[in-house]
Amino acid sequence: MKRMKGLQMLFKDAKLLLRDTKTVVLVVVTPLLITLILALLFSNLSTEAAVGNVKVGWCDLDQQGFSVEGAKLKLMDLGKNCNATAEQMVKEGSVAAAIIIPKGFQQQISEGHGSSLQLYLDTTQVQTAHGISTEVRALVEEMNQRIGVTFISEAWKKLKALNDQLAKVTDELEQAHQTTLTVRNQTQQLKDYLASVNLTQAEEDLATANRTLHEIQANLSIVQQKIQNYQLMVSSLLQSAVPLLNMSYNQSCQNQSIGCAALLEGITVIENASATLNNASLSTEVQTIAALNTTALLLPLNAIGDLSTAKAEVQENLTTLLATIDAYAANIDAIIVEIQGTHQLLEQYTARDPQYIVRAVSVDEKESLEQVSYLWIMTPALICVVLLFIGLFISSNLIVQERRAGTMLRNALAPVSLAYLIFMKVVFLFVLAIIQATLIVVVLMLFGMTIALNIYFLSAIAAICLLFMVLGLCIGCVVKSENSALLTSLVLALPMMFLSGIFYPFEMMPASFAWIGGKLPLTMALQALQKGMLYHGEDWQGIIVMLGVSVMLYIISVYLVWRKPVE
Amino acid sequence: MLEVKDLTRTFKKFTAVDHLSFSVQQGEIFGILGPNGAGKSTLMKMLTGFLEPTSGTATVAGVEIRDKEKLKRVIGWAPQEDCFYGKLSIVENLQYFGSLYGVEDIEKRIWELVQALGLVDKRNALAESLSGGMKRRLNIALAIVHSPKILFLDEPTLGIDPISRMALWDVIKDIKKQKITIIYSTHYLTEVEQLCDRMIILRRGRVVKEATPQSIKKYGKTIEEAFFNILKNETDERTPDAV
Ligand SMILES: Nc1ncnc2c1ncn2[C@@H]1O[C@H](COP(=O)(O)OP(=O)(O)OP(=O)(O)O)[C@@H](O)[C@H]1O
Ligand SMILES: [Mg+2]
Numbered sequence: 001m002k003r004m005k006g007l008q009m010l011f012k013d014a015k016l017l018l019r020d021t022k023t024v025v026l027v028v029v030t031p032l033l034i035t036l037i038l039a040l041l042f043s044n045l046s047t048e049a050a051v052g053n054v055k056v057g058w059c060d061l062d063q064q065g066f067s068v069e070g071a072k073l074k075l076m077d078l079g080k081n082c083n084a085t086a087e088q089m090v091k092e093g094s095v096a097a098a099i100i101i102p103k104g105f106q107q108q109i110s111e112g113h114g115s116s117l118q119l120y121l122d123t124t125q126v127q128t129a130h131g132i133s134t135e136v137r138a139l140v141e142e143m144n145q146r147i148g149v150t151f152i153s154e155a156w157k158k159l160k161a162l163n164d165q166l167a168k169v170t171d172e173l174e175q176a177h178q179t180t181l182t183v184r185n186q187t188q189q190l191k192d193y194l195a196s197v198n199l200t201q202a203e204e205d206l207a208t209a210n211r212t213l214h215e216i217q218a219n220l221s222i223v224q225q226k227i228q229n230y231q232l233m234v235s236s237l238l239q240s241a242v243p244l245l246n247m248s249y250n251q252s253c254q255n256q257s258i259g260c261a262a263l264l265e266g267i268t269v270i271e272n273a274s275a276t277l278n279n280a281s282l283s284t285e286v287q288t289i290a291a292l293n294t295t296a297l298l299l300p301l302n303a304i305g306d307l308s309t310a311k312a313e314v315q316e317n318l319t320t321l322l323a324t325i326d327a328y329a330a331n332i333d334a335i336i337v338e339i340q341g342t343h344q345l346l347e348q349y350t351a352r353d354p355q356y357i358v359r360a361v362s363v364d365e366k367e368s369l370e371q372v373s374y375l376w377i378m379t380p381a382l383i384c385v386v387l388l389f390i391g392l393f394i395s396s397n398l399i400v401q402e403r404r405a406g407t408m409l410r411n412a413l414a415p416v417s418l419a420y421l422i423f424m425k426v427v428f429l430f431v432l433a434i435i436q437a438t439l440i441v442v443v444l445m446l447f448g449m450t451i452a453l454n455i456y457f458l459s460a461i462a463a464i465c466l467l468f469m470v471l472g473l474c475i476g477c478v479v480k481s482e483n484s485a486l487l488t489s490l491v492l493a494l495p496m497m498f499l500s501g502i503f504y505p506f507e508m509m510p511a512s513f514a515w516i517g518g519k520l521p522l523t524m525a526l527q528a529l530q531k532g533m534l535y536h537g538e539d540w541q542g543i544i545v546m547l548g549v550s551v552m553l554y555i556i557s558v559y560l561v562w563r564k565p566v567e
Numbered sequence: 568m569l570e571v572k573d574l575t576r577t578f579k580k581f582t583a584v585d586h587l588s589f590s591v592q593q594g595e596i597f598g599i600l601g602p603n604g605a606g607k608s609t610l611m612k613m614l615t616g617f618l619e620p621t622s623g624t625a626t627v628a629g630v631e632i633r634d635k636e637k638l639k640r641v642i643g644w645a646p647q648e649d650c651f652y653g654k655l656s657i658v659e660n661l662q663y664f665g666s667l668y669g670v671e672d673i674e675k676r677i678w679e680l681v682q683a684l685g686l687v688d689k690r691n692a693l694a695e696s697l698s699g700g701m702k703r704r705l706n707i708a709l710a711i712v713h714s715p716k717i718l719f720l721d722e723p724t725l726g727i728d729p730i731s732r733m734a735l736w737d738v739i740k741d742i743k744k745q746k747i748t749i750i751y752s753t754h755y756l757t758e759v760e761q762l763c764d765r766m767i768i769l770r771r772g773r774v775v776k777e778a779t780p781q782s783i784k785k786y787g788k789t790i791e792e793a794f795f796n797i798l799k800n801e802t803d804e805r806t807p808d809a810v
Contacts, residue, residue, distance in 0.1 A: 005666060008662075008666040012655065012659075015654070015659070019654040020654060406650030407652055409617070410650045410651065411664075412617075414668055415639045415667070415668060415669075565617070
């Protein structure tokens with residue numbers, strides 16, 4: 001019998017609902033409409049678009065034709081003397097921001113002093129301001145990178161050419177070294193030969209020696225010439241590289257990137273190499289050889305009598321010559337090693353991409369929810385807010401109507417307990433809320449949101465529907481008229497919305513507000529849904545808390561109606 | 568059937584019902600007569616279990632009024648204001664409330680009621696679309712759908728025209744025939760004269776006079792005059808309410 005009564009109650013409420021067009025609209029059309037409108041809004045909402053659509057003042061005091069190509073900003077030229085105007089316009093709200101290019105901006109940059117743009121922001125438009133600021137910062141960073149990369153690339157090109165030539169010089173020096181070795185061997189042979197020569201053959205041999213000496217002299221002067229040339233060339237190349245590197249250092253190393261240290265080191269190495277080359281005493285050795293009085297060796301054949309003296313003198317000279325050649329070869333070796341070291345270092349440096357010297361570290365953002373739309377992020381909030389508002393309105397009104405029409409009194413007169421009566425109201429409202437939730441979910445799915453209808457989601461939705469409906473019921477039990485039901489619902493729902501973390505993160509709120517916000521029914525609902533939908537988790541504890549709160553509110557409602565069934 | 572003893576109800580400092588005592592026999596139509604604010608409705612609310620008495624006791628058909636669950640079964644109450652679902656038809660209203668009482672053979676009972684109360688033609692019309700008189704009748708029908716032992720009618724003829732009022736009197740007489748005791752509150756003297764076996768006259772929550780329609784006539788030529796005289800005697804002691 002009791003079940004029959006319950007069914008009768010549900011049946012009666014459904015009939016009443018269907019005959020009340022306004023409420024039917026509220027139950028069916030409103031969730032559809034609100035969800036539709038909000039879904040349309042959220043799926044087309046973007047900060048990027050906002051930044052691209054607001055007017056940004058462009059105040060170029062430099063007038064050097066500087067422009068921010070590639071900026072996603074809607075720039076509005078403010079003319080020449082716009083310093084004060086720009087600030088004023090931002091304060092008046094006629095532009096969302098203003099960018100000011102100071103006088104001498106371009107020149108400062110090209111001289112390597114650096115310069116800064118000025119940005120005025122209308123901070124009343126929080127999101128837009130942040131978007132514009134981010135956009136301008138990105139532009140400036142890009143600009144910095146471009147300037148740095150251009151300078152370093154230029155330097156690298158020259159250093160590479162230099163390095164190629166250094167490689168060639170090394171080759172040539174190797175050859176010179178080889179030639180020197182040949183000279184040494186020849187000299188040694190000559191010396192050995194001289195030691196073993198008998199003077200009778202001397203005349204003949206002297207002639208040969210004379211010839212050989214001529215050759216040596218010729219060879220040596222070639223070597224001397226070559227070495228002097230290369231020495232000059234290398235040292236001038238290295239000297240030209242140093243200022244160039246210094247300049248790129250000054251240009252690109254204002255931000256103290258990691259590449260800078262390496263660059264600085266390179267400059268030092270090259271300066272050292274250059275110094276070593278200059279100090280090489282090569283020329284002295286070469287001059288010594290040149291200065292050797294080879295003509296003194298060319299003795300007249302008839303002066304054979306002096307031969308033994310001459311021979312001794314020649315032998316002594318040859319010994320000196322050998323030592324000199326040895327020193328000379330060693331020097332060439334040292335230079336080769338030095339140049340090869342420099343070459344290797346240069347190769348290492350120029351192999352680096354200038355881009356990564358200027359910007360050694362960059363941020364690669366990885367969003368936790370890849371490729372999701374704003375609508376998806378807002379979906380839990382949307383479901384909760386629509387359910388909350390409509391739920392509160394409908395359920396608070398249902399009770400108020402019954403009490404105002406005196407039907408609550410008639411029901412209370414009948415032999416059914418109030419607890420049971422209210423319970424059947426909760427069941428009825430719960431069914432309504434589930435219908436609404438279904439409508440909302442259907443609309444969201446039509447917008448391409450793939451909502452997994454798993455046990456957790458369904459349980460969460462059910463708990464939310466129950467919670468909001470009982471909350472509305474409780475409001476209905478406290479207030480006296482439809483209007484105050486509506487107002488009370490609003491007074492409760494609006495702060496709940498602002499304190500739920502939908503609009504502002506809890507971290508932004510004062511601690512006490514955040515604490516209250518975390519305990520509100522809407523927040524509970526939202527967090528339970530977000531857990532399931534956005535974070536792929538489950539928060540059964542949250543659902544149990546919602547059920548507990550629902551039961552509490554139900555008991556309060558029963559008490560309130562029991563205490564006063566009629567107004 | 569109804570025993571009231573020292574029943575009192577105060578709202579804050581204001582005493583709406585002041586140590587009332589009276590009794591009603593089974594099958595009687597008992598009138599409670601009094602000007603506005605006399606405490607008629609307050610008394611009925613207490614007797615139907617909707618208002619806690621501040622002090623005193625009453626038993627309705629042998630049930631103490633504080634025993635609410637039992638009380639519900641024996642009483643029917645047609646409050647001063649209409650209490651039904653405007654969006655349900657007469658039959659649907661009767662069906663619904665009948666089902667709450669677990670009335671057997673509800674269809675038959677409804678047919679009896681709509682016939683007895685002259686609601687046959689309009690039985691499927693939405694309650695909100697009925698005329699004032701029809702609404703009063705539906706209000707009474709709902710009070711007796713479960714055949715109570717005692718019926719409380721709180722100013723059932725309030726705001727309806729004389730013809731309809733007379734039709735309603737017939738209805739009430741019909742109900743009396745069903746052996747239902749009726750407690751009838753009104754401020755119209757003619758009604759008490761026509762309907763009631765006995766009555767009390769209430770004023771400021773107190774019984775001014777307990778009488779029969781016949782005995783009250785000795786206070787004046789017409790019943791109005793008698794009533795006026797009785798009330799006048801009373802006002803000698805206390806400043807009167809607006810009548
Ligand atoms: N809930 C309440 N709170 C305070 N005072 C009340 C309450 N209910 C009734 N009263 C007061 O009690 C007195 C009696 O009211 P009651 O409604 O019983 O009068 P009544 O005889 O039914 O009058 P009427 O003929 O106008 O219906 C009135 O003065 C009224 O203001
Ligand atoms: Mg009254």
